[in-house]
Amino acid sequence: MPDQKSVEPDVVVGARVRVRRDADTTAQGVVIEDFAELTVSGESLGRDWAPVHRWAVALDDGRLVFVDDSELDVDTEARRADGD
Numbered sequence: 001m002p003d004q005k006s007v008e009p010d011v012v013v014g015a016r017v018r019v020r021r022d023a024d025t026t027a028q029g030v031v032i033e034d035f036a037e038l039t040v041s042g043e044s045l046g047r048d049w050a051p052v053h054r055w056a057v058a059l060d061d062g063r064l065v066f067v068d069d070s071e072l073d074v075d076t077e078a079r080r081a082d083g084d
Helices: 076-081
Strands: 016-022 025-036 055-059 064-067 073-076
Touching: 016 055, 016 064, 025 064
Parallel strands: none
Antiparallel strands: 016 025, 016 073, 025 055, 055 064
16 A cells, blocks of 8 residues: 555544545545544555555545545535534
8 A cells, every 4th residue: 555644633424524535636525434443554454455444434526436645635624614
């Protein structure tokens, strides 16, 4: 699995986030599950395909995606709108 950056402390189940799958597009949604306990390196799995991704995110467009720390940012604009 690729190196993952440390996730900001605000990324928790229920947080509004932006998912970055490539440099040009982002999608907004809500974190619905944290699979940190299940994430392990590819070496520990004995394979390098089908890695477990840490976060399950329900996107605003209705899709469910599974992403790693490096693909996720807290949606600070949503936090400002909520008065945080």
